[in-house]
Amino acid sequence: MKVIAIINQKGGVGKTTTSVNLCHALAEAGKKVTAIDLDPQGHLAVSFGIRVQQQGGIDEAMLAEKNIRQQIIAVRNNLQLITSGPRLREIEQLTESRLPRGLLLKNALHENFNDQDFVFIDCPPSSGLLIANALIATDEILIPMTSDFLALQGLSHLMSTVKRFEKTMQKKYKALLVMSRYASTRRISSQVLNNLRSYFPGQVLATIIREAAVLAECPSFGKTILEYSPKSRSASDFRSLATDFLEGRVMYEDK
Amino acid sequence: MKTNEKNNLIGFDPLAWMDDNAGEIKDQPEEEQIMPDQEDEEQYDEAASLSSHLEEGGTEDSASDAEINLEATLTIQKVLILHEKLKSSLAVNSTIVINSAAVAAIDTATLQLFVALKKTAVKLQKEIIFALPSQRFIESAKLLGLLEILEVKA
Numbered sequence: 001m002k003v004i005a006i007i008n009q010k011g012g013v014g015k016t017t018t019s020v021n022l023c024h025a026l027a028e029a030g031k032k033v034t035a036i037d038l039d040p041q042g043h044l045a046v047s048f049g050i051r052v053q054q055q056g057g058i059d060e061a062m063l064a065e066k067n068i069r070q071q072i073i074a075v076r077n078n079l080q081l082i083t084s085g086p087r088l089r090e091i092e093q094l095t096e097s098r099l100p101r102g103l104l105l106k107n108a109l110h111e112n113f114n115d116q117d118f119v120f121i122d123c124p125p126s127s128g129l130l131i132a133n134a135l136i137a138t139d140e141i142l143i144p145m146t147s148d149f150l151a152l153q154g155l156s157h158l159m160s161t162v163k164r165f166e167k168t169m170q171k172k173y174k175a176l177l178v179m180s181r182y183a184s185t186r187r188i189s190s191q192v193l194n195n196l197r198s199y200f201p202g203q204v205l206a207t208i209i210r211e212a213a214v215l216a217e218c219p220s221f222g223k224t225i226l227e228y229s230p231k232s233r234s235a236s237d238f239r240s241l242a243t244d245f246l247e248g249r250v251m252y253e254d255k
Numbered sequence: 256m257k258t259n260e261k262n263n264l265i266g267f268d269p270l271a272w273m274d275d276n277a278g279e280i281k282d283q284p285e286e287e288q289i290m291p292d293q294e295d296e297e298q299y300d301e302a303a304s305l306s307s308h309l310e311e312g313g314t315e316d317s318a319s320d321a322e323i324n325l326e327a328t329l330t331i332q333k334v335l336i337l338h339e340k341l342k343s344s345l346a347v348n349s350t351i352v353i354n355s356a357a358v359a360a361i362d363t364a365t366l367q368l369f370v371a372l373k374k375t376a377v378k379l380q381k382e383i384i385f386a387l388p389s390q391r392f393i394e395s396a397k398l399l400g401l402l403e404i405l406e407v408k409a
């Protein structure tokens with residue numbers, strides 16, 4: 001079992017879109033997958049067609065009020081979801097001194113997902129306590145990226161946070177990147193991609209997810225792209241991304 | 256070096272600093288506080304009680320005091336041994352002073368152990384005190400949000 005945090009403190013880069021569709025594509029490929037919504041906005045659950053605003057999820061598990069296994073919702077074949085729950089927002093602000101604040105997620109996950117192949121954590125666009133919990137609970141991160149300049153700036157910020165955790169916690173993350181919203185019509189896009197390949201050789205997943213209207217449409221129907229438009233290029237992009245992920249297909253620096 | 260001539264659409268390379276510390280993990284320019292700052296509302300006056308404990312040393316209650324020195328590197332590989340050591344010490348002493356001055360590297364597993372011990376001690380109405388915590392010990396405890404639980408003064 002591997003736990004992977006889908007992380008980028010920059011908003012709207014495609015964390016949730018990547019979580020939903022990569023998880024579904026992996027599940028379709030026969031892997032057992034759990035997706036955890038660590039964002040108080042609750043977009044991951046909505047994207048899977050689940051609307052349970054008042055019901056507890058990962059919030060209660062982190063507060064050790066419920067066992068995390070009680071919070072599981074089966075959403076597709078091989079794919080289960082843990083929603084954010086209404087109190088996740090409180091946790092982000094937590095100053096309770098009797099709780100090990102940074103260890104809440106790690107302790108909640110504990111050994112509870114040994115029957116799963118992958119546990120993905122859809123992170124919120126912030127760099128507070130929830131992100132600290134995600135980084136402490138996992139050794140692997142997947143960073144969705146858009147193909148513009150400010151995304152590079154944001155990545156620099158993220159990498160300095162990651163390195164700070166590595167230094168303080170004496171560990172090394174396995175970090176992968178995915179071009180999750182690639183605007184092929186913009187000239188700067190290919191340069192941003194080249195930059196990523198040269199700074200992160202062997203870490204950028206081989207498949208580029210292009211900007212496509214269908215991807216923005218499916219959440220409102222509670223469908224993944226594999227259901228909403230299974231024959232679209234976006235659907236095959238995500239199937240191919242799942243293969244990249246499973247087989248370690250990555251890009252290298254342009255020689 | 257990563258900015259090649261073709262890169263004319265990117266004027267400034269925000270990732271350039273990553274070249275400087277290939278391999279070695281050093282302090283970053285954008286060192287940012289990811290955990291919310293600890294509020295100092297709860298003042299235990301731990302420092303005072305701590306130093307008095309340290310000074311008392313051999314006087315009253317000395318039969319039930321113990322001092323344990325932590326090594327420089329505390330990792331999961333050593334956590335079992337440390338656990339045994341602390342557990343047996345806690346069984347026969349009412350106060351354990353853990354000298355944390357030498358700690359240069361500490362991982363999550365070890366800090367989790369300390370949290371568990373601290374909770375056990377409270378249940379047994381005993382006391383565990385982290386004395387002279389090193390900067391790295393404080394930083395790691397802070398990152399995990401454990402300063403208050405471990406009663407470590409930053």
Ligand SMILES: Nc1ncnc2c1ncn2[C@@H]1O[C@H](COP(=O)(O)OP(=O)(O)OP(=O)(O)O)[C@@H](O)[C@H]1O
Nearest residue numbers: 011012013014015016017125181210211212215216
């Ligand atoms: N490749 C894409 N093509 C078109 N639209 C996309 C693509 N990826 C994401 N979107 C749309 O962009 C918006 C933001 O994406 P998403 O919610 O996945 O980002 P996020 O990083 O999870 O955002 P947040 O930081 O708010 O959690 C959504 O409306 C989504 O449908």
Ligand SMILES: [Mg+2]
Nearest residue numbers: 015016039043
């Ligand atoms: Mg999101």
